Amino acid sequence: MNIIVVGGGAAGMMAAIGAAESGCSVTLLERNEKLGKKIYITGKGRCNLTNDCPAEDLMKNVVRNPKFLYSSFGAWDNTDTIRLMNEEGCETKTERGGRVFPVSDHASDVIRALKRRMDRLGVDVRLDCEMTALDISDGRVCGVVVRGQEMRADHVIIACGGASYPTTGSDGRAYAILKKAGIKINEARPALVPIICSDDWIPSVQGLSLRNVKLTLLNDKRKIYDELGEMLFTDKGISGPLALSASSYYEPGYRILIDCKPGLSAEKLDERILRDFREYSNRDFSNSLVDLLPKSLIPVVIGLTDIAPDKKVHQITGEERTRLVKLIKGLEVHPVGTAGFNEAIITRGGVDVKEIDPSTMCARNVKGLSFAGEIIDVDALTGGFNLQIAWSTGYLAGTRSAWT
Numbered sequence: 392m393n394i395i396v397v398g399g400g401a402a403g404m405m406a407a408i409g410a411a412e413s414g415c416s417v418t419l420l421e422r423n424e425k426l427g428k429k430i431y432i433t434g435k436g437r438c439n440l441t442n443d444c445p446a447e448d449l450m451k452n453v454v455r456n457p458k459f460l461y462s463s464f465g466a467w468d469n470t471d472t473i474r475l476m477n478e479e480g481c482e483t484k485t486e487r488g489g490r491v492f493p494v495s496d497h498a499s500d501v502i503r504a505l506k507r508r509m510d511r512l513g514v515d516v517r518l519d520c521e522m523t524a525l526d527i528s529d530g531r532v533c534g535v536v537v538r539g540q541e542m543r544a545d546h547v548i549i550a551c552g553g554a555s556y557p558t559t560g561s562d563g564r565a566y567a568i569l570k571k572a573g574i575k576i577n578e579a580r581p582a583l584v585p586i587i588c589s590d591d592w593i594p595s596v597q598g599l600s601l602r603n604v605k606l607t608l609l610n611d612k613r614k615i616y617d618e619l620g621e622m623l624f625t626d627k628g629i630s631g632p633l634a635l636s637a638s639s640y641y642e643p644g645y646r647i648l649i650d651c652k653p654g655l656s657a658e659k660l661d662e663r664i665l666r667d668f669r670e671y672s673n674r675d676f677s678n679s680l681v682d683l684l685p686k687s688l689i690p691v692v693i694g695l696t697d698i699a700p701d702k703k704v705h706q707i708t709g710e711e712r713t714r715l716v717k718l719i720k721g722l723e724v725h726p727v728g729t730a731g732f733n734e735a736i737i738t739r740g741g742v743d744v745k746e747i748d749p750s751t752m753c754a755r756n757v758k759g760l761s762f763a764g765e766i767i768d769v770d771a772l773t774g775g776f777n778l779q780i781a782w783s784t785g786y787l788a789g790t791r792s793a794w795t
């Protein structure tokens with residue numbers, strides 16, 4: 392059986408491995424001059440290739456359509472990823488939060504391991520080969536078009552990635568090819584991306600990193616996401632782990648509150664402020680928060696409390712102190728959108744999961760076609776989960792395409 396895999400990223404290489412292991416003759420097409428261009432930049436060049444959590448926890452870190460991935464994770468889980476890497480000479484190590492990296496800290500070793508396995512299985516890799524159309528007749532895919540020429544195949548696996556970091560080759564152009572084939576594509580949007588905010592005080596705290604804070608994303612009063620951790624103010628909004636994760640759940644109209652002192656209840660924080668106020672009772676309000684907040688955030692908080700900065704601390708009323716506590720426990724930033732695909736770690740949206748049989752990754756309505764990786768409308772939080780989705784869906788698509 393002849394299989395063409397389109398896309399030489401994580402999902403495509405794993406699909407090629409799965410199909411070749413199943414006895415198929417596999418051709419892998421990649422439009423770039425080399426394989427795995429995106430893998431090189433993952434994990435800041437170190438490639439957080441999976442997460443060492445219990446296999447049943449993989450789905451908990453998937454933001455959209457986790458249940459769709461049940462069979463994929465069943466076919467190929469994080470232990471399989473680590474085993475393949477180790478078998479092909481890429482030793483791995485586990486860091487904070489279960490993040491798995493190559494011992495060498497070089498993403499290139501991950502690509503080398505995959506290439507080695509593909510070589511051994513006889514996968515025919517063709518670089519600088521861009522699929523520009525699918526060849527479909529009588530509702531069945533019978534090949535792809537490359538440089539105006541038809542390449543025939545018994546089955547085609549689409550692993551062209553999403554639309555984020557388009558310079559790596561996955562620029563969303565494949566969506567149009569699939570739409571032509573009648574495949575439903577959900578709107579592609581940037582995710583795991585900085586959030587843009589309209590607050591005019593934000594540029595004044597640009598570069599400020601907050602540790603041990605809690606970020607809550609709200610739809611009106613309903614909590615959509617909340618997590619403790621680290622975040623960063625940028626010139627236009629917020630970034631850092633908490634903000635990136637929140638961006639995956641963000642919708643227009645949502646609000647964001649930052650609890651700067653999540654370890655203290657409002658009562659305990661009030662007691663703490665009272666203690667500081669007693670110590671600094673003759674100071675101006677603007678000089679009284681030095682032990683409580685980072686320096687650049689103090690003028691912001693003072694401005695938002697509406698208490699005169701030169702008011703003496705001993706003159707501050709209980710009601711004003713309550714306002715201060717509320718602000719520190721719920722500093723609001725006003726999101727107006729996210730940064731674009733150039734800064735997005737992942738794409739949300741893509742091939743609607745209803746188009747795909749999750750137990751085989753085959754298209755339900757077009758024969759001879761299946762999908763793998765980020766092109767599908769599934770995405771996860773950071774920690775190695777997105778690459779695990781690519782490996783798992785790739786392997787399942789590869790092994791099952793041999794059956795069709």
Ligand SMILES: Cc1cc2nc3c(=O)[nH]c(=O)nc-3n(C[C@H](O)[C@H](O)[C@H](O)COP(=O)(O)OP(=O)(O)OC[C@H]3O[C@@H](n4cnc5c(N)ncnc54)[C@H](O)[C@@H]3O)c2cc1C
Nearest residue numbers: 398400401402422433434439522552560561764765775778
């Ligand atoms: C900066 C950054 C850091 C990241 N870090 C991590 C991390 O540490 N851990 C993690 O789990 N995830 C990480 N991710 C996410 C992860 O890289 C992706 O989820 C994963 O690479 C998706 O794999 P894929 O094979 O589906 O798509 P891609 O890796 O995008 O591969 C798709 C391939 O298809 C090719 N292609 C596209 N169209 C065509 C066509 N028509 N013809 C031929 N070839 C085509 C492209 O050139 C590309 O090589 C990161 C992403 C970014 C942007």
